[in-house]
Amino acid sequence: GAGVSQSPSNKVTEKGKDVELRCDPISGHTALYWYRQSLGQGLEFLIYFQGNSAPDKSGLPSDRFSAERTGGSVSTLTIQRTQQEDSAVYLCASSSGGLAGAYEQYFGPGTRLTVT
Amino acid sequence: GNSVTQMEGPVTLSEEAFLTINCTYTATGYPSLFWYVQYPGEGLQLLLKATKADDKGSNKGFEATYRKETTSFHLEKGSVQVSDSAVYFCALIALRQGAQKLVFGQGTRLTINP
Numbered sequence: 061g062a063g064v065s066q067s068p069s070n071k072v073t074e075k076g077k078d079v080e081l082r083c084d085p086i087s088g089h090t091a092l093y094w095y096r097q098s099l100g101q102g103l104e105f106l107i108y109f110q111g112n113s114a115p116d117k118s119g120l121p122s123d124r125f126s127a128e129r130t131g132g133s134v135s136t137l138t139i140q141r142t143q144q145e146d147s148a149v150y151l152c153a154s155s156s157g158g159l160a161g162a163y164e165q166y167f168g169p170g171t172r173l174t175v176t
Numbered sequence: 177g178n179s180v181t182q183m184e185g186p187v188t189l190s191e192e193a194f195l196t197i198n199c200t201y202t203a204t205g206y207p208s209l210f211w212y213v214q215y216p217g218e219g220l221q222l223l224l225k226a227t228k229a230d231d232k233g234s235n236k237g238f239e240a241t242y243r244k245e246t247t248s249f250h251l252e253k254g255s256v257q258v259s260d261s262a263v264y265f266c267a268l269i270a271l272r273q274g275a276q277k278l279v280f281g282q283g284t285r286l287t288i289n290p
């Protein structure tokens with residue numbers, strides 16, 4: 061079956077612009093995660109959605125970052141007024157969520173964001 | 177808080193050599209432990225996992241045993257191949273704390289020479 065998909069695969073933007081990154085999770089997966097992979101910081105958790113519960117936003121680095129998940133499926137990560145330090149690969153993952161043994165996270169290919 | 181420390185790389189080995197990548201963790205409660213692999217140009221893939229003490233995860237000839245007494249989850253393979261060249265990440269989830277997020281180590285880049 062289809063895995064997690066993300067778009068765009070690459071995004072180059074100018075400092076100060078807003079960007080939107082999209083994630084389509086595996087069909088039927090109720091949990092969705094965003095992570096960031098950068099040279100200096102490694103792999104960092106950003107935000108977690110589980111069903112209709114309030115998201116865990118504890119990893120968002122600043123209020124320029126936000127995310128939403130519409131209809132319990134597709135998610136969009138928005139970065140406002142991008143800065144050069146936002147340059148990274150943004151990874152999305154999904155899992156069945158909540159059931160014993162169903163917490164394995166499956167990752168998408170990522171969106172490489174470059175802020176110039 | 178929860179954290180994962182893994183062997184610094186890069187690691188370079190010859191084909192058919194024995195591989196160990198060390199991983200230790202700090203966590204309260206009872207974490208589940210994972211190894212993820214990232215092949216060149218590809219996304220993160222789950223390699224193996226273990227959910228409780230003394231469990232052994234295995235896949236593609238790789239193994240790791242959950243050692244609660246030493247808080248370790250070292251990755252091993254008896255005979256590596258060129259195709260094993262990748263970056264390997266050790267990670268944990270502390271489910272019983274209600275936290276679903278993966279906490280990753282810094283990654284170890286492995287290069288296998290023919």
